[in-house]
Amino acid sequence: MSTTLSQSHSSGGNPLGGDDTKRSPLARLQHLLHSQATIGPAAVLLVAIVVFAVLSPRFLTPGNISLILQQVAVIGTLAVGQTIVILTAGIDLSCGAIMVLTSIVMAKVAADTGLPGLPALLLGFLVGTLCGLLNGLLVTRLKLPPFIVTLGTLNVFFALNLWYSESATIRGTDMPSLLLWTGQTINLGGTRVTYGSIMMVVLVAAMAFALKNTAWGRHVYATGDDLEASRLSGIRTARVLLSVYATAGAVYALAAWVLIGRIASASPQAGQMDNLDSITAVVIGGTSLFGGRGAIVGSLIGALIVGVFRNGLALAGVDVLWQTLAVGVLIIVAVSLDQWIRKVKP
Amino acid sequence: MSTTLSQSHSSGGNPLGGDDTKRSPLARLQHLLHSQATIGPAAVLLVAIVVFAVLSPRFLTPGNISLILQQVAVIGTLAVGQTIVILTAGIDLSCGAIMVLTSIVMAKVAADTGLPGLPALLLGFLVGTLCGLLNGLLVTRLKLPPFIVTLGTLNVFFALNLWYSESATIRGTDMPSLLLWTGQTINLGGTRVTYGSIMMVVLVAAMAFALKNTAWGRHVYATGDDLEASRLSGIRTARVLLSVYATAGAVYALAAWVLIGRIASASPQAGQMDNLDSITAVVIGGTSLFGGRGAIVGSLIGALIVGVFRNGLALAGVDVLWQTLAVGVLIIVAVSLDQWIRKVKP
Amino acid sequence: MTTPVLQARGLVKRYGRVTALAGADLELLPGEILAVIGDNGAGKSSLIKALSGAVVPDEGEILVDGRPVSFSSPIDARDAGIETVHQSLAVSPSLDIAANLFLGRERRRRGVLGSVFRMLDRNGMRDEARRQLDALGIMTIQNPGQAVETLSGGQRQAVAVARAAAFGSRVVIMDEPTAALGVRESRAVLDLVLQVRERGLPVILISHNMPHVFEVADRIHIQRLGRRKAVVDPKTVSMSDAVAIMTGAMEPPGQFA
Amino acid sequence: MTTPVLQARGLVKRYGRVTALAGADLELLPGEILAVIGDNGAGKSSLIKALSGAVVPDEGEILVDGRPVSFSSPIDARDAGIETVHQSLAVSPSLDIAANLFLGRERRRRGVLGSVFRMLDRNGMRDEARRQLDALGIMTIQNPGQAVETLSGGQRQAVAVARAAAFGSRVVIMDEPTAALGVRESRAVLDLVLQVRERGLPVILISHNMPHVFEVADRIHIQRLGRRKAVVDPKTVSMSDAVAIMTGAMEPPGQFA
Amino acid sequence: LVTGCGSGDDAGGGGTLVGLVTKTDTNPFFVKMKEGAQAAAGSTGATVQSFAGKQDGDNQSQVDAIENLIGAGAKGILITPNDSKAIVPSVDKARQAGLLVIALDTQLEPADAADATFATDNYQAGRLIGQWAKAKFEAEGKQAKIALLDLNPNQVSVDVQRDQGFLEGFGVDVKDKAKIGDESDPRIVGHDVTDGAPEGGRTAMENLLQKDPGINLVYTINEPAAAGAYEALKAAGKEKDVTIVSVDGGCPGVENVKSGIIGATAQQYPLKMAQLGVEAIAKFAEDGTKPQNTAGKDFVDTGVTLVTDQPATGVESKDSAWGLQNCWG
Ligand SMILES: Nc1ncnc2c1ncn2[C@@H]1O[C@H](COP(=O)(O)OP(=O)(O)OP(=O)(O)O)[C@@H](O)[C@H]1O
Ligand SMILES: Nc1ncnc2c1ncn2[C@@H]1O[C@H](COP(=O)(O)OP(=O)(O)OP(=O)(O)O)[C@@H](O)[C@H]1O
């Protein structure tokens, strides 16, 4: 019962180094994909684009691409706010309600009182930020789960919206043109792209920068990763959470602006399904619902995946019914794939 | 710098016993409420009932109470399934979609093929159970978060519902009467109560019994409390989760039966908001979204609280708008109160 | 030579790129206390997880009383009489002490209440829990109906240890049971380990505390880099030599029993 | 008599019905290693949580260099130069080592990139982390850009200890820093504690490991039932007497320094 | 069941691509409309691709649908708007892109935002059931206590027109004709919303009954809501004493008229709307001609017939037997 152990492992301390030789091609692919966080969703998007391009010659036209960008602009913008909330291990069910409320505020104040575009817009941002702040206060002060807080405020904001709007749609013709600006187009290399789409892309870039390159961004990740550990490490976690919810509120106000431009009116009935839609985008984009892991760019890709599917299936003449089915399957497949990719330890 | 410590504490080991003398009346109340888990929500319900009884003499009539029971029967039944899922630290966004799908299956199979009531009903239960099982399989096999799984299957089941129903409502007159039985009333002490309401109450009692008094119930709590610890303790956690999702599916089928009785038809239009409504009931009823803590009876009370508010405010002539607002505030207040009560260490 | 009660041969377990077990062996003889020592990350917990069915090894075999077995879940190991106190404790905070002791092996009432309504025998289990805790006499737990989350870390540890000691019929395994415990509490656990051996049950004890190990162990298994580096006798090998072997500073004697 | 660097007087902290601190005192003198020992639940962690701003005591006062302070958050204590390694570690698993070292005190780039765009000085922090880890020389961490979740328990412990040692300017507090560590890893942490004292910084060290305590401590604070029961000198009091005082089996000498 | 077959002119065989955008996928009325469009497509050689909102009131999905149809190269769009005002800019966009846009069932606001509207005269539909109810109550010498079960809080054109038409037909001063609920007539017990669905109808009815159990006349926005309201009345044991009036004339609704559940309903003709719509677009694709409105109206009236088995003097009506021959769905 004696054994002589030949110490074959390079003694790099623990953990022990595993040998790479036995890996299958699939595992190799998995490793490759793992090296970039958003590469999973990006791969799904690419495959979807290729498939639809084959199915319909109209799909890859500049006009159609610009159209998809327009169609995802509202959800994509909302998803930016939703992502930072989810990164802190929260969730925001009230995002659609905040967006609708602020869109009504911007439009109705201007229509009723003749307030010019800029102050009306700023007022909307103020309202959005305050709504977000209220969520943040309830989360940090009452220490309630974000799901519950935003389930509650969803109802509150929606009621306020019905009350203030008197349930009436405000027409674009009654508003200052600044509010409609996001729906205007600009010629980019021969294709007409709306300012709303461009704004979404710029917002995604700015937020991605802030999350990656500022202390605030790090604190957002750390807070979502482990709240108590972050607090003990000297992060003002309550302040981080407040800033996140308030910023999200401001982002939803931006979405409201995009929405007004998109439908060239402000409707109190809009946005009722947008909470689940924006969460869907975030989740398909690879951000973890448990907080601390994910990226803004992923959420944009997530929104684009859903947009491409809906548009592509529609172009291919597939009934809405099957579009709905496809989106359901897509959510599960995309997240499974992402999970599989993440399983690899570096 | 010398100190002689008089050892005043009874040496009951650790933790040290605190002295009770300094407690304020509020803290006393808090302790009192803490002793019973569902007493928090029950107190809210009681207060609401008293307030509305004062506001409107019609409120406390037997007829109105029976009415509230009817109005909450669908959500209350759904909430039973939702509760067991949430107890395992899951969440079920697909409950409404499963209910509608099964209601259509029950009704349409009978209407189209002339299948008698009982087999049609059983078929519905089978479909509901299979839908739940699919959720369970995706959660346990793919190890995806329940939020994502059910967000996906919500779309899938809804699409199947549209496809199978061909978007058409099936009228009560085309169905076997057994399917409509839940809408029939029985005279209980002078008040007409629907079998659907009674079924809900019986279901709540049965599930409460199972959770409290069977090994399965314990395993449900343990699995929600700490999945890995439960697995290591020798609980077949995957089997527990599967049984929970499948049971929930069967419960949603029961809700479908109640729904058919309530609207005397099977409509693909129904149930689209019921996922959030059932979660609201569970959460107001004091069950933790993190799993492992809560009770079925609480969820019934939660559903009743919302029902009483809507009915009471409507009786008092308050606009729907303010009802929505009230429900929002209610969610936050009820959960804060519950949290406050739970803060006490026993 | 006596047949080992529990034996592992050439166990391999990989986590992604990390190899936690690189061909690990282990033998547990009847009635002995086998200590397992090793650096952080040497694969001690991985080894006992394989032995207790908590993970399925990629390669290698496990034998109980000389017969190969294959554990696909903790239940299989438990059914073979192997009880484990995991490093992470594995108790359910919101359930009470009695419920935790009987978790996964609940008793049902007699008669139809039990067979048809599947009702738990709460009182029976509570009384039995009381008896077990008293018999082990390790900690001042007053009420078996108390939720585990209201207990101190030491008391929780005691519940987990009591469960293993009470139900183990062939082997008891403990992974760092005293890591978070105070001096007095650690003493109680060590006494319990000795008590279990007295009952004739062999024990595998993982610990970083050398004085403890040298006090109670009959043999010491030294784990290094995912393998068994040596097995030494605490009566013949000094503490510092054991540590030297463990850290790779010294080669083990060519032959070990 | 020298002014204590850090002092607590009559701290009381209640959690619901549990009194974790029942009028606890503490004095930390300049340049010393003060060990804090006590049973599980004696209130050791609660005491240092109060000293590090992690909890706000219900009663009592805290003095730094003889001046009363009131810490309402860990940041206040940190700003006063008090760095703590908590029992629960308090690292952020998904962030890398450098990010964890600088968590809450990130450095920004020079120029507009830093002042306007608030850009982090990633490379600067990574280099500095590298330097700190090397200087402490406690563990073979190869790459400060590695995520903490990929580290072993011992390596994580090392990161937390390194952070405290690197940034503490007045006091370093460590709550059971070696509880989960192997022999070699524990050794490294103890060496680090001594090294910190060498730099002139006083250290509070909580541990259940008596040999460790008696090896490094200048004075031993014995905590019992939420209070300071005694302060003893490890050179004059034996290990078994210290344990006896700790468990209440013996009364402390009437006078202690 | 894939209703959009092929993909516009890409599909080769298919001729003109016609888009159909309905309020929802779940109201039988719109399902019929889809069928009608499909049938008409068969005879004109057009291809229909259909879309729907996720629920009543969902404007955004309809905006997306219009854009996708423009992108897919549709020649024209038939739409039942969920938000009759908010959809207008998207309709403008489609028209600018050269598509013919026809509103079905529900007028846009302003009505001329569409190239044409094929719809029931909803105001007239309301007025018919109002007049009938007035005659019936006068004949029976009963004092009315009215419950109004509307669509949703959004003041959509159909909702407003039917509600106000009914009240005016009944002889109530409606004040602002474009606004629901600003009346002060004491005979009105209250308004509540139903989403045009049975469950909503039932709950709204129950709550209004609690407010005043003496309700004896119930107006409902459509027949699904009426079905729900009836269940509430039945449960309260009041189904015999209360008169329900509705709009739709679907076969289940007319059956309900026959069995006395609904007193009178204003029958509309969705198949005709869809058929006319598809034909108009086919014609437009062929030679560019746009449909003309019915003389004196800002839409093409697809007709409305009062169906009841208790005819009232001075109000023209058909019986349920006739109704069943002409019903849809
Ligand atoms: N679930 C897991 N996923 C990935 N790696 C793991 C997992 N469990 C263990 N490892 C790795 O396997 C190696 C061995 O771990 P193990 O827990 O068996 O060590 P140990 O000897 O018990 O250490 P310690 O004394 O710190 O408890 C370590 O490098 C560890 O990081
Ligand atoms: N957050 C809390 N909530 C409730 N009770 C607490 C909390 N923190 C500590 N306690 C209680 O206070 C008492 C003292 O706990 P503390 O953690 O200070 O003990 P300790 O001496 O550090 O013990 P150990 O050696 O086990 O770490 C214990 O009874 C504990 O249960």
Ligand SMILES: OC[C@H]1O[C@](O)(CO)[C@@H](O)[C@@H]1O
């Ligand atoms: O939901 C309102 C809609 O319902 C209908 O009456 C059909 O049932 C439509 O005419 C109307 O637009």
Ligand SMILES: [Mg+2]
């Ligand atoms: Mg271990």
Ligand SMILES: [Mg+2]
């Ligand atoms: Mg402690």
